[in-house]
Amino acid sequence: MSQEENSESRRRFLKIAAGTAAVAVVGGFPRFARAADLPHLTDADPTAKALGYVADASTTKNPKHTPGADCANCQFYTGGPTGFGPCQLFPGKAVSAKGWCVSHTAKS
Template identity: 45%
Template sequence: MSDSRFDRRTLLKTAVASLVALPCASLVRRAEADELPHLSEQDSLAVAMGYVHDAHKVDPNKTPQYKPGSFCHNCVQLTGKEGDTWRPCNLFPGKTVNKDGWCKVWVIKPGAKPG
């Protein structure tokens, strides 16, 4: 029985430590955003997500998910400092995307207007 309690305690301590570390990791990620490499359109994940640096180049006939006026800068997944051209995206960890880009996972940011 005592082994069970120890395992549970260890699990809880680890879970709490992880929850505390997540916001810290986010701050470090934001601080290092300027140092992150730009996502390549040829990156395998970028290809799978249909990412392009310039949303104006998306062919709506080939990509029915695309809606005119949808850009990374008005997507809920984009993070980083408003106004920066290259910013981190939750979908492409460790890379930055162009604010005028687009991918198939685009979801409008609450309060944002397409365009």
């Protein structure tokens, strides 16, 4: 291979790599936008009932609840420390950071 052919192959690779990266970035933005648009989980949801979910941990009477345990410090919750965010246990719903359920597992 000549040096000119190597340069052409390298340029082609870089163009393809840049195009792929651009598509990945643009394609990823809707995913972030959807997280904020998730419907809030309510105590009436069947999965929420099964896991004893409450939107405010301070109101639960469940004996398994320990003081200070809430969704914001659970390993399944991926939202911020306040407001609502996604939880792996309730796909497609946003849970309250102040909420709690029997599956609470403290972040390590």
